[in-house]
Amino acid sequence: MRAATPTSEGTIVRDGVTVHYAIHGNGPRTLMFLPAWPIVHSRVYKAQIPYFADHFRVISFDPRGNGLSDRPEDPDAYAPSQNVADALAILDATDTAKASLIGLSLGGLYAALIAAHAPERAEALVGCGAVVPFVPPHPHKSVDVVRATPEARRVGTSSMPTTGRPTMPTSARSSSAGCSASRIPPSRSRMR
Secondary structure: OOOOOEEEEEEEEOEEEEEEEEEOOOOOOOOEEEEEOOOOHHHHHHOOHHHOOOOOOOEOOOOOOOOOOOOOOHHHHHOOHHHHHHHHHHHHHHOOOOOOEEEEEEEHHHHHHHHOOOHHHHEEEEEOOOOOOOOOOOOOOOOOHHHOOHHHHHHHHOOOOOOOOOOOOOOOOOOOOOOOOOOOOOOOOOOO
8 A cells, every 4th residue: 555645844953953744635634653663654544644634634643763753762762652752843833732642562652651740632542452551560671651741751750650550640530521522424435
């Protein structure tokens, strides 16, 4: 399957790192497809974007180290907090006040972190096979996933502890009950 041609493209620059994004379609609501993993670029969604772009405005972006984005040498540049901050900067750059966040695998964690720390930016959250650590981390695995948030990196603390059971801010717990995924009617032209 061929990927859809973007309606527009652009870049943001954060801390000297350029991150490329693409916009498909121009529907009344915006969906943001979040990076699935640092080793996968935004074309991982090439089968989904054409359909959704017929109904929504769709934003996707290449994570740091992949696709058309920069490849910083500092390992800290790839922390989950950096992808979350990149996503928020892209929402700002595209004049998007609020989006439905869609995350496959690790993208589900990015969506949850955005909804937890910037709930006003998340209209809905869809996690597909999401990697979200709501249990104590294994000793042999990195705890960066549970401690990394844009706010935590700025002030050196976190609302998600690095040991024990992570806690989600009250605002995210209460707002997640109101999140839903609307059923999208199939397009007759695509059902042949």
